[in-house]
Amino acid sequence: MADQIQTIQEQVLQARRDGQKLNIVGGGSKAFMGRTADSSAATLSLAEHTGVVEYHPVELVLTVRAGTPLTDIETVLAEHGQCLHFEPPHITKASTIGGTLACNLSGPARPWAGSVRDQVLGVRLLNGKGEHLRFGGQVMKNVAGYDVSRLQAGAMGTLGVITEISLKVMPKPAATATLVREMAIDEVVDYMNRRAAEPKPITGACWVDGKVYLRLAGARSAVEATASKWGGEVLADGDQFWRQVQDLQHSFFDNPDAPLWRFSVDSIARTPALDGPWMIDWVGSQRWYRGEATLSDMEPLARSAGGQVSLFRGGDRSGEVMHSQPEALKAIQRRVKNSFDPDGLFNPGRLYSWL
Amino acid sequence: MTTESKASKATLAEQFRSFIDPEFVITDDETLKPYECDGLAMYREMPMMVVLPETVAQVQRVMRICHEQKVPVVARGAGTGLCAGAMPHKEGVVLSLAKFNRILHIDPVGRTARLQPGVRNLAISEEAAQYGLYYGPDPSSQIACTIGGNVAENSGGVHCLKYGLTVHNILSVEIITAEGDRVTVGSDGLDSCGMDLLALLTGSEGLLGVVTEVKVKLLPKPEVAQVIMAGFDSIEKAGDAVGGVISHGIIPGGLEMMDGHAILAADDFCGAGYPRDAKALLLCEVDGTEEEVHEHIAEAEGVFRKLGATSIRTSQSEEERALLWKGRKSAFPAVGRISPDYYCMDGTIPRRHLAKVLLEMEEMSEQFGLRVANVFHAGDGNLHPLILFDANVPGEFEKAEAFGSAILELCVEVGGCITGEHGVGVEKIRQMAVQFNDEELQQFHEVKAAFDPTGILNPGKGVPTLKFCQEYRSIEHKQHKHEQTDAAHG
Numbered sequence: 032m033a034d035q036i037q038t039i040q041e042q043v044l045q046a047r048r049d050g051q052k053l054n055i056v057g058g059g060s061k062a063f064m065g066r067t068a069d070s071s072a073a074t075l076s077l078a079e080h081t082g083v084v085e086y087h088p089v090e091l092v093l094t095v096r097a098g099t100p101l102t103d104i105e106t107v108l109a110e111h112g113q114c115l116h117f118e119p120p121h122i123t124k125a126s127t128i129g130g131t132l133a134c135n136l137s138g139p140a141r142p143w144a145g146s147v148r149d150q151v152l153g154v155r156l157l158n159g160k161g162e163h164l165r166f167g168g169q170v171m172k173n174v175a176g177y178d179v180s181r182l183q184a185g186a187m188g189t190l191g192v193i194t195e196i197s198l199k200v201m202p203k204p205a206a207t208a209t210l211v212r213e214m215a216i217d218e219v220v221d222y223m224n225r226r227a228a229e230p231k232p233i234t235g236a237c238w239v240d241g242k243v244y245l246r247l248a249g250a251r252s253a254v255e256a257t258a259s260k261w262g263g264e265v266l267a268d269g270d271q272f273w274r275q276v277q278d279l280q281h282s283f284f285d286n287p288d289a290p291l292w293r294f295s296v297d298s299i300a301r302t303p304a305l306d307g308p309w310m311i312d313w314v315g316s317q318r319w320y321r322g323e324a325t326l327s328d329m330e331p332l333a334r335s336a337g338g339q340v341s342l343f344r345g346g347d348r349s350g351e352v353m354h355s356q357p358e359a360l361k362a363i364q365r366r367v368k369n370s371f372d373p374d375g376l377f378n379p380g381r382l383y384s385w386l
Numbered sequence: 387m388t389t390e391s392k393a394s395k396a397t398l399a400e401q402f403r404s405f406i407d408p409e410f411v412i413t414d415d416e417t418l419k420p421y422e423c424d425g426l427a428m429y430r431e432m433p434m435m436v437v438l439p440e441t442v443a444q445v446q447r448v449m450r451i452c453h454e455q456k457v458p459v460v461a462r463g464a465g466t467g468l469c470a471g472a473m474p475h476k477e478g479v480v481l482s483l484a485k486f487n488r489i490l491h492i493d494p495v496g497r498t499a500r501l502q503p504g505v506r507n508l509a510i511s512e513e514a515a516q517y518g519l520y521y522g523p524d525p526s527s528q529i530a531c532t533i534g535g536n537v538a539e540n541s542g543g544v545h546c547l548k549y550g551l552t553v554h555n556i557l558s559v560e561i562i563t564a565e566g567d568r569v570t571v572g573s574d575g576l577d578s579c580g581m582d583l584l585a586l587l588t589g590s591e592g593l594l595g596v597v598t599e600v601k602v603k604l605l606p607k608p609e610v611a612q613v614i615m616a617g618f619d620s621i622e623k624a625g626d627a628v629g630g631v632i633s634h635g636i637i638p639g640g641l642e643m644m645d646g647h648a649i650l651a652a653d654d655f656c657g658a659g660y661p662r663d664a665k666a667l668l669l670c671e672v673d674g675t676e677e678e679v680h681e682h683i684a685e686a687e688g689v690f691r692k693l694g695a696t697s698i699r700t701s702q703s704e705e706e707r708a709l710l711w712k713g714r715k716s717a718f719p720a721v722g723r724i725s726p727d728y729y730c731m732d733g734t735i736p737r738r739h740l741a742k743v744l745l746e747m748e749e750m751s752e753q754f755g756l757r758v759a760n761v762f763h764a765g766d767g768n769l770h771p772l773i774l775f776d777a778n779v780p781g782e783f784e785k786a787e788a789f790g791s792a793i794l795e796l797c798v799e800v801g802g803c804i805t806g807e808h809g810v811g812v813e814k815i816r817q818m819a820v821q822f823n824d825e826e827l828q829q830f831h832e833v834k835a836a837f838d839p840t841g842i843l844n845p846g847k848g849v850p851t852l853k854f855c856q857e858y859r860s861i862e863h864k865q866h867k868h869e870q871t872d873a874a875h876g
Binding site: 087088089090091092111112135137141142145146148149158162164165166168169170171172173174175176177178179181182183184185186189190201202203205221224225227228229230231232249250251252253255256257294295296297298299300313316317336337338339341353354356357359360363364366367369370371382383 | 493494495496497498517518519539540542546547550551553554563565567568569571573574575576577578579580581582583585586588589590594606607608609629632633635636637674675676677678680681682734735736737738763766767768801802803804805806807808809810814818821822825826829830832833834835836837839848849
């Protein structure tokens with residue numbers, strides 16, 4: 032429970048004076064993501080900048096320091112029957128809320144609950160001039176000024192140091208049930224989408240190892256009625272399955288050295304026929320693939336499925352790992368970066384080689 | 387900010403007429419007149435000209451020409467906005483997207499719709515209804531307002547607590563940049579790589595790009611919806627009841643509050659059968675499967691009863707549900723009937739401060755000598771105080787503005803914000819200086835410049851100049867405090 036802002040701000044100001052580049056690190060659980068960190072950069076640690084700043088369960092709003100581990104946040108919320116309903120991946124126990132936002136990581140409930148970006152109401156941010164700025168706020172509706180808070184989602188710290196985050200939180204569902212049945216990969220995308228189009232309390236739709244898993248969550252009576260209507264085997268330890276998918280701990284993710292590709296595509300697109308295994312989550316919107324390939328091989332597949340691809344883990348991380356951007360957007364993003372971080376201090380080259 | 391335009395009206399019009407149907411390059415005062423304001427008619431300005439292109443390529447050419455000649459461009463949908471965000475620039479071009487009104491594709495299985503920016507919000511749900519789907523955000527202007535405008539303002543509505551704002555319900559937008567490039571931001575997937583430019587563009591009030599296509603998510607229409615109307619003898623109790631329901635783990639589809647003045651006006655207007663002696667009224671709608679609604683309605687009724695509701699009525703049919711909502715939905719015209727004019731404000735506050743804010747608002751009402759009625763998106767803390775005034779009485783609008791300004795500053799003081807869903811535009815540009823400090827505003831200016839280096843997109847809106855802010859914070863602000871004091875004494 033420590034406010035380290037003065038120390039962190041001083042480190043940024045000093046780095047600016049010295050022309051010293053900085054790698055921003057929270058719990059260090061996502062070091063494998065993005066491009067290889069610049070070895071000449073010094074570490075700027077947020078790990079001690081922790082603690083709940085404000086929490087009003089009745090308002091469904093939580094404000095925390097960015098270095099707070101997800102598990103600490105969830106313990107506090109659970110005391111009031113609430114949760115982070117976007118189900119952030121606990122890559123390790125050290126995973127923090129700041130890193131989760133910077134990488135825009137959300138779990139299996141994402142198509143219904145929204146992403147971490149969707150829950151963000153405001154941030155405090157140190158920009159490259161060392162100014163500690165406040166954007167957004169602690170209320171759910173706020174259109175004053177540009178949405179700089181949500182802009183941080185996926186920026187991987189390239190725009191500044193997120194120091195504090197206000198989030199919308201939600202009640203835990205009263206009941207859950209997981210239905211499982213065998214299904215071929217060619218049929219499953221249509222099946223999952225048709226289920227998701229029904230007005231039923233569904234909060235998970237994932238396919239892996241030849242089986243499709245649907246999760247129901249909400250009022251007990253509604254979960255039970257839908258489970259019996261839809262049929263299929265009820266998985267005894269359903270919550271454990273979803274937890275493994277959420278935390279990337281499912282056996283599909285074993286062997287951290289095999290390249291792991293993340294496709295974010297149209298939910299109804301056909302799954303490309305490749306040699307390696309797939310996991311299809313988010314009703315088809317997020318598809319994981321394991322296998323050796325190059326980004327330039329994968330991009331056309333993602334594009335024809337209406338979306339984008341990134342090399343999530345493993346493989347060659349010295350080149351680009353994120354879907355390429357058109358020139359006009361590159362130019363805009365360079366200028367946006369420059370507006371926040373004119374000296375290029377933060378996480379240089381981590382997101383793109385050109386940023 | 388651009389003021390160095392080197393284009394003459396005649397040559398510019400000639401250029402536009404070379405590729406846009408000449409009839410839709412408007413330069414005469416009579417035809418320009420309807421474009422002089424948006425839904426906030428107190429703020430007016432005649433544009434140099436209006437163009438209504440029919441293709442994206444034409445929009446692109448308009449932008450290129452304006453960029454090159456540094457001519458301000460104000461994009462416009464249906465003009466229903468409430469912050470003068472679409473008010474023209476007197477040396478600029480109004481770029482109307484009115485002709486882009488086609489629903490390009492609906493995917494009933496993938497639950498998405500691809501839309502031109504001029505498609506009306508309600509038309510999306512009407513078209514999707516045949517598949518049992520609808521579009522979530524439902525601003526009160528939804529009959530007329532367009533999806534392009536919704537993106538520009540990040541529009542909400544009465545179902546935001548459960549279903550989110552525009553930013554939560556769109557997948558991608560195609561924009562034409564200030565320099566005339568055509569780019570898609572976002573994708574058909576739920577998340578895209580890198581910094582979230584889609585979120586940044588949403589709610590940017592036409593200052594960062596011109597939206598030429600939008601892909602939205604559609605939701606399955608809930609099986610059942612039922613609404614509970616609960617009356618309370620104090621605002622505090624109603625506020626506690628809102629918290630009570632949410633603490634109970636229920637997220638209502640809609641949760642609205644009206645104060646005593648609004649209750650009477652609405653009930654007089656449409657005979658909704660509201661409890662006329664109540665000081666506050668809650669409309670709590672629960673939607674979902676039959677079982678879920680049944681369970682949650684019983685629980686919510688229990689919470690309201692326990693927390694001192696003086697009357698409770700739960701809709702037993704679709705007709706009754708529509709009737710109970712009718713009063714709330716017609717609250718603005720209802721208030722319009724009891725006063726020659728009204729001025730609708732749009733602050734958001736943390737809900738726990740509701741009673742304090744409404745009480746202070748009552749005091750201000752006496753100080754300013756103007757009545758105020760309150761309707762409130764109680765679930766998400768978005769207040770819509772309606773200040774009643776008569777524009778024909780000299781000085782009364784200025785008084786209403788000062789009152790509104792004081793309300794917004796109060797919202798900031800309790801930890802809220804100056805605008806929940808209407809936007810800043812011209813109207814609230816002064817209060818931006820209260821919400822943000824100079825460093826933050828400067829960061830906004832630099833973000834703007836990253837998208838629009840020459841400052842041609844909707845100049846003078848959204849973010850005030852630092853010089854203006856300093857003046858407002860020192861001189862105008864003090865003066866305004868004096869006005870308040872004078873009003874109190876007067």
